[in-house]
Amino acid sequence: MPNNAQDLNVSITHSRVETFVTAGKPNTAALQAGGKGLELVPLTHPNDLYAGESANFRFVVNGKPAADLEVSVIPGGIRYRDQLNEIRLKTDQDGKFSVKWPTPGMYYISARAGDARMEKDNDKGSVGTFAKPLHRMSYAATVEVLKP
DSSP states (O other): OOOOOOOOOOOEEEEEEEOOOSSSSOSSGGGSSSSSEEEEEESOOOOBTTSSSEEEEEEETTEETTTEEEEEEEEEOTTTTSSSEEEEEOOTTTTTEEEOOOSSEEEEEEEEGGGSOGGGGGGTTTTTTTTOOOEEEEEEEEEEEEOO
């Protein structure tokens, strides 16, 4: 950026899109948080999602619980549906939330977090001394819920 730049609006965006796939015997090695940005940590293994049952998850930001985060869960197959049938949830103080799956099928899970949840020290120097960057984070995942 030029040294004489003024009134800059700088945004740094962290986006994560995940689809859970298991080959062989399920384990939890790949389900651990990496510690950067907005991440979903399945407390119930993605292979163990069944209609009529509840599953537990945790959202973290930079490895720390994402409290009071709004979460959207939408069943697949919306093309010929008049209603999204969205399930709106909110994380607790530990970043945890629970979903009771109404029917089997594919589900889209999403959440967004903003500036107050990001540690700005992670990006120190990336925008010089001109402006504090606005941090935006988004998360999206697809999971499959099985018939019991």
